[in-house]
Amino acid sequence: MKRPNGDELQKPGYDIPDELKGSVVVTTLNRLYNWGRRNSVWPMMFGLACCAIEMIATAASRYDLARFGMEVMRPSPRQSDVMIVSGTVTKRMAPLIVRLYNQMPMPKYVIAMGACASGGGPFKEGYNVVSGVDKLIPVDVYIPGCPPTPEALLFGLMKLQQKIEKQSFREVYTKPDYIPEPVLGPDLMDPRDYPKIREYTQKKLEALQQQAAQAAQG
């Protein structure tokens, strides 16, 4: 279906009587709806690491997140619109992050705050670190910095508002994709990767056996 552009909706195609001018606003339902949506984005009260401290500082009086309608931090994922992943995502925490994401209602957004959440940051090489939360769940806005200053976080949130503004409300309430929770095995395992993991470990085992056989011969 062809979507009307903004200009068409500004001009409804008939004359507005003079007495009504100034007291009537003609806009699209979409714009009205998104205007409300983008100004009351409720973040989840979810702190992982250092960036969470800056997130709290952003919510405090000097930077005042309330100006954006975002001060209502919800401890429950079922009441929140945006998950600010504020800190290093570890393998041990990964299943829980995916579970929290799955529990959020649509439309939901994810902000990767800081270097760690965006790509592993200074801890990328660590054995218990997931190199970026986008390896687990889709991310809408990435904020660089270690940690990002409150100003940077505010800028990221404004970018999210811009994104929300451009969306069509008919499309954001689709049924969410369920992301299977990773499993903690000998290492972090994505259930969708199981066949690949088995193939890989079998190959490794065969290589080892071959080596052992060669060593026995030589």
Next chain:
Amino acid sequence: MAQPAVAASDLEARFSDILTPDTRKGYEGYIVKPEGLLAFAKALRDEYGYDYLSSVTGVDYLPNDMMEVVYHAYKITGGPPLVFKVQVPRDNPVVPSVTSIWPGADFQEREAWDLLGIRFEGHPNLRRILLWEGFWGHPLRKDWREPYYEGEHKPFKQRTSGPHFWHEDHSPFGKNVDYPPGFDPYTWEPETADQILYESVVQRTRKPEQEELHSEQVVVNLGPQHPSTHGVFRMIATLDGETVVALEPVMGYLHRNHEKIGERNTWIMNIPYTDRLDYITAMSNNFGYVLAVEKLMGLEPPERAQYLRVIMAELTRIVNHMWAIGFLLNDLGAFFTPALYAIEERELILDIFEAASGSRMMNNYMRFGGVVRDIPEDAWDMLVKLVTDRLPRKIDELDRFLTHNEIIKSRCLGVGVLTPEQAIALSTAGPVLRASGVPYDVRRAEPYGIYDRFDFEVAVRYHGDVYDRYLIRIDEMRQSLRILEQAIRDIPERGAPILAGKPQYQVRVPAGEAYGRVEGPKGELGFYVVSTGKANPWRYHVRAPSFINLTALEAMSIGNKVADLVVILGSIDIVLGEVDR
């Protein structure tokens, strides 16, 4: 009390069959045979007065094919440590557990088992602590390599020359994962780890007669995503009605592998990593680490740098205690309003940090032999004003608003009591220890830097409950202001050197070991570093006060109501970056 020198020679004669002095160059203390460890430790605690076990950690000496467990024991009355070590073969590292003598070794031994695979015989609960049950291998062993392995030393080759690549492209999964040969994911039962955990908590309080009575205890899980766990921390509590009968802290949700990464970093590259340990008190962490390395290098920072360090460390203490009090009140239900007052002051101090170091939180300010930059003049004026005028007023204001508040008193008085004996035995440190009536402060017990020059009192309170742990933070802020005032008065003029020698990227650190400790805002922060004379540390261990203070959480919580759990946790004041490292 016996002098250390006398005690030492006495020790050698008495335990000549199990004790040999550590004669390696740059090392100190004794090497104890594993079979004699328990008798030695018992004598040390009961007869020689070393009743406070500060740090237990392991080192993997791969070239010598041995594992070493290093203990640092102190007298609670002050003075230098007694260092002793146990050496065991790498293929079967078994050491008797000292938890029966110093219960504070509990978590530290579990950590050594988890990361190094050293088995502690007789430990009541030897399970993994930072990683999960079923993890493949013991990662701090020198021959264990992570999936993103690049090389033994930084800077890695590919980052400085040669073809550049993404790690992800080298992994068959495009991720930071690896699996053991022959492993079949379809036969893996992911629930086992949690079951073991719950069972172990339930087992501790299960009595046979209860089974007959069918009186059921409830196991409650709090966290890791919980608004009052100060990050990603998890507690498993067994409740009898509403009373806590057993509690198991579960951690590792923010285990970021500081120690493994730290062993590949060059010495100086670790300074910014220490910022991220306890991310509220970055300056203090810097101080501890540079102190440990300076001990090895034999460096003495110039006067002005010494004063700048003290100023920054004490400002950090105020930041931390403000934050701690604000969020303790949060846990008590005064949601965010007291925290807003506290954060306001924190912002003003962070402005000074930002002016001096360039960053609000991750300061990366200290260097081996000094500090990296002088504090700008306008920031200095701000600092003087803040310390002499605003902060004393604000601390008084906080005191006036909170201390005699009816609700705070009724929720905090007599809750979460820790006796002095428990506090010492469980190796707690900092405000937790001093609120229990033990006036132990590293700044006094074993002065570092120039702390011996300042006139201040070691704050101490005697009830050991949540209320005293709150009060002691107010006291400590006042003492910090006292130190700051003296430091501002006595600091050498601007223009005096702030760094010994030239600034350099690569420092020469002679072979040996060193344990540097500072009185961080949360307690004794220690860094145990081992150098082999190369560009990077062989071992880099952090004795994290938040982590070890958690050992006392169960002792504090038992007998209290479940609703007080979050308050008790808030009064310990943990930061997960430091707990999990």
